[in-house]
Amino acid sequence: MSKVKLITACAIGLFTLNNALAKEKIDFMFPAPVDGKLTMEMTRVIKEFNQSQNEVEVRGIFTGDYDTTKMKAEAATKAGQPPALVIMSANYTVDLALKNMILPMDELFKYDPTKVSANDFLITNFWPAVHKNAQVMGKTYGIPFHNSTPILYYNKTLFDKAGIKAPPKTWNELVSVAKKLTNKSEGQWGIMLPSTNNDYGGWTLSTLVHANGGQFNNPDYPGEVFYDSPTTKGTLQFWRDLVYKHEVMPAGVLNSKQISANFFSGKLGMAVLSTGALGFMRENAKNFDMEVAMLPAKERQAVIIGGASLVSFAGISEAQKKAAYQFLSYLVSPEVNGSWSRFTGYFSPRIAAYDLPEMKDYLIKDPRAKIALEQLKFAHPWYATYETVAVRKAMEDQLAALVNDKNYSVEQAAKAAQQKADQIMQPYQAATALSPK
Template sequence: MSLAWISKLALAAGLVALPATGWAQSVNISYLTHWSPETVALLEAAAKDFSKQNPDVAVTVRAVPFGDLLTTLRSQGGSSDGPTIGGIYDLWLPELAKDKLVAPAPDAVASEVKSAWPAGVVSAASVGGTLYGIPNEIDVYALNYNKELFKAAGIAAPPKTWAEFKDAAAKLTDKDKGQQGFGMINSWAAGVVHPFASLLVSNGGNLVKDGKPALDSPQAGETFALYEDLIKSGASNPAMATADANTTGPFLDNFVSGKTGMIIMANWWESALKTGMGDKFANIATAPIPVGPSGDKPHSISYSWMTVVNAKAGEAEQKAAWQFLAWLNSPKSGKNGASAMSDILMSMGILPSRTSDIEAHKDKLGSEFLSGYVSVLADARPFPVVLGGQEFSESLQQTLEALQYGQVSAKDAQANAQADATSILERAAK
């Protein structure tokens, strides 16, 4: 019996509850991630469980710092000995797919994913209708605020509109105490661009529309102007919100130590806040993004992570990789109907994306901090996944930082951002 035939049969038989089918030879696959060693240990434990049922497949985990992940993945291009599986950020998928570095998901996996995950997440894991990865982590942005500072400033409720937002930011600002109203992150692409994009979509705008940059819209103009207002009024002090390569630094320190009233951040920093604040973490609450004058209701920006398979890996390795991934993300691998992957993610305070996983982790996701994020998921807009997306994001970061530090006006920032985005996306599409 041929190997291919066995695995096809196995996949057809439900993908996940695989019997210990006898492989013709043992297969070694590797899994590349940026997770911390503690989380890697959880993944290794899951891989061991898998190998118990599939003694001929051995999974090793390789880990790199986040900043090196894309380079590492890209550099597999010429070699087949690169990692078999990679955990990637959805923004990177179009380039990786274009360079044929990642393999399309087998039909059985694709149909399972399409039925078990929300459509928005599935689309972020697909290019031109072809599914390339199994989505796992989803991150979404919301307003975090410090209840104690709100109380001290006499603000009753989190701001719902930009007017309320600006008002709250002004009231929360106290230069003598070194306190700023709204923390506007810089020096880290996603930390700069995602909060801006969340405000933009809550004002009825878009970063990219129909594959073309849409930063020249009046809605975008209002968002740039909002940033300029916050900076000029002193309610945001960029020097208090710098990030380092570890996505920590002053922006985190100042929020943790009660020097920043509000910030727009993703759910995953829960563990950082808890470590940094201890008991004071109870002061932190989550609210939807304030709605702009041209917006209808709060929207957030979401982005997702997925696991992909190296297209240059051998046939047997690729089959084993998909088999492992399907198992890892299925309700059979974790506790109480959750997937092993979602258990790992929840250990970091990260939202899983599979519908059955959200159900299985209902209790934990109902916490005061996380529920605020779960509630905005429904109206979240995925960050545009386009060719050149990473470079686009980095160039928008530069423009926004120039605006934050008062080097350009809102008008010029808007014009620069649109022009840069246009040239980057055009070049990438070539």
């Protein structure tokens, strides 16, 4: 090699090394909350970002489900290694902000070149239905990344065989349709609702409570839930009756994997699952026609917003805040967010994603993806309380007892869930109570 070529090669090597060393390294935690190939796709997104610029190096850390992600992010922060950015279940924002575990988003947005505030960015660019879960006491602590609502997946082939012309629009119709689809001698069920305590049960139940005309929690006060209200007890009774009275759903706790497996086998007529599972569902429902519909109404049409926001944990450096802002901006750009929506089935919370030609073409080719957007006009915020996970599980444990034990009553379940939740929230209730004069 000539002396000139050697010098040139060394110079290029040093330039490359200096660039690599100059990159600000940040940790990014992400879950895979629904079935599918989300982990591989997110790994691809991270790689593309890292290759697209020379300022930030993102280390992706897969963290399991939403609950596990919260625990791992909190543990890393307490150990002095806070993640710069986390895809966090949107209803954990309140609890994390109350405990000062996460930063107000303005700590990142001070590095925005246009000087836009996080609040203005949120309100201007994202669907109104997702604003509430991103804010705490009017301050923005999260930026929505992907969102979902529960929807009704149904086997159109089984519907046609049973002479059912359309999906149910009311609870009464749901029971009627489920009965026509149930054939226990052949192991075929009319409907399945997820009842696990990893949030699917609470999310589904809270949606049905709102459809029954009630509220699952106080959206303006993190220390109050309505587990023993008439509307919640009525919803628990409806759920219980699907198992023991109408016999259109099997007894016992059902998780999303069981439900999807039954659905793919052609032995399940209807399944209530996340819109975020749409990509997984359409990939695996190969032997019959699958369709989706809005959830049936009781007193009103209603769904609960689910999904996740991007949050940043307290304790990161200013350089990490700047790097986190750059990666956040990339993730919620219309192009990247729209692509993630098309891959997963989550609807994009970034409104401008739907102005892109790729998104318009996607909705034409698969109109099923429109259902989540159509449900937004009926959407309510996800329940968010002090100690959200424990408060949620107080009810989910009772729901599990209700579907496992034919002799366990709705009154017992609702009372026990309320007592447990109040016990968990008591420190916050006490801290916010007015002192006696």
